[in-house]
Amino acid sequence: MSLAIEIKNNEIILVDAKVNKSKVQVRTALSFEFSEGLINQNGIVDTDNFALILSQQLSQFDKKEKSCNVCINNSSIIYREIFVPKVDEKRLPFLVRSEMMSALHLTPDYLMDYIPLEEVVKEGNRMYRVLAVAILESAIASYISAFKKANLKINTLDTATNAIIKLVDTFGISEVEHQFIVADVQKGQLKLYLFDEGVYVLARNTRLSSSLLEDTESAVEEVVESISKMNQYTFTRNDKGIQQIIYVGMDEILGDVKERVEQILNIPGKILSESVKKEGLTDFENKHVNAIGVLLRK
Structure with missing residues (x-):
């Protein structure tokens, strides 16, 4: 155990x-x-x-x-997507640290790590796109x-972001050829993780002004609006839009959110716990996903 x-x-x-x-x-x-x-x-x-x-x-x-x-x-965690030149892997930690300190004006007492995402070409130069994280020592x-x-x-x-990435990879969610969102619907906030052809793109965190438990109707409307904005953003990247949403978070409200998004935005979705049992993930609530993701190894 x-x-x-x-x-x-x-x-x-x-x-x-x-x-x-x-x-x-x-x-x-x-x-x-x-x-x-x-x-x-x-x-x-x-x-x-x-x-x-x-x-x-x-x-x-x-x-x-x-x-x-x-x-x-x-x-206590700071996230930042950065691009660094394609160099020997031994030099990557130094480049990531330098870029983070420069971009966010961080002091030397921050510890940093990074998650390699993909290799890209920018302005003719081969670059690594990485998700960098920083936390005070x-x-x-x-x-x-x-x-x-x-x-x-x-x-x-x-x-949490790396936990979601590992969860998506481990249980075959990433094996698709379209853009999708993992929507983590919590009591006071919404976190949207955008993936394109299985590759993590970015995350957006929104604090909900309405309580999902006390004012469910207003909170659901806020969630729908945030997902709509993310969908609009995807068209600035390509013309695919969001073709599916995976819902995690508070089980009490996920069904209502899924139904409303399908009605208003016409974006199909599924609740994670209902779709991964056959993949080997059982006996859990959808709010457990980050803790479960920590236990997985890439």
């Missing part, structure tokens, strides 16, 4: 799953919220309190394992400290 923990700005998702090659069987899962302000761009503000909250929730798991895989999905230290206080060792640290 493997333990995955997704950390949002005010929510934690715990997933205990059995992972075998490309098959994932969720054994136990739970989620809980905590007060706003406990996490910010500097990481975990109060590591003692965070460790206490985490330990209390972990007590519900019948597990002796003391290691975990963590998905950071909050404001002190933020990483705060996560390690908090988990250590909760008697947990972090095996891997990952991001």
Whole structure:
């Protein structure tokens, strides 16, 4: 069994799953919220309190394992799509770091990593398109400290975007020849991941002004509007538009969102949990996808 923990700005998702090659069987899962302000761009503000909250929730798991895989999905992570010259792979980390520091005016105390996306040609030059991520070194230290206080060792640290990319690759969602969106519909925000012929293109994050639970109608309208804007954007890239949407997130609302998008925008879609069972992903809720993605290996 493997333990995955997704950390949002005010929510934690715990997933205990059995992972075998490309098959994932969720054994136990739970989620809980905590007060706003406990996490910010500097990481975990109060590591003692965070460790206490985490330990209390972990007590519900019948597990002796003391290691975990963590998905950071909050404001302490910075994403940036960049293009760097095609060079020897050993030089790529330096180029990515230099480009990130220059583009975002980051200080040297940021740690950086990147996900290679594709090789392209720009103005006659061969380039790599990469998704770069940055996080303060002190933020990483705060996560390690908090988990250590909760008697947990972090095996891997990952991001939500990379978790989605791995999920799409592992379960055959990327094996298409059209543009599609993975729409992560959460209680207070919407994240849209655009893929073109299976290759990740970009992500857009929108904070919803209406609550999906308290004012469902208004929130659904906001989601539809955001998807419409993303669809319009795709025509600036090519003439294909969005041909399918994969929905993840809050199960309570996904059916309503899917139906409304199909009615208004005429874009077909499917809810992830209903379409991947035969691919080896079972017994999970759609809000668990980032935690599950962390457990996958490319």
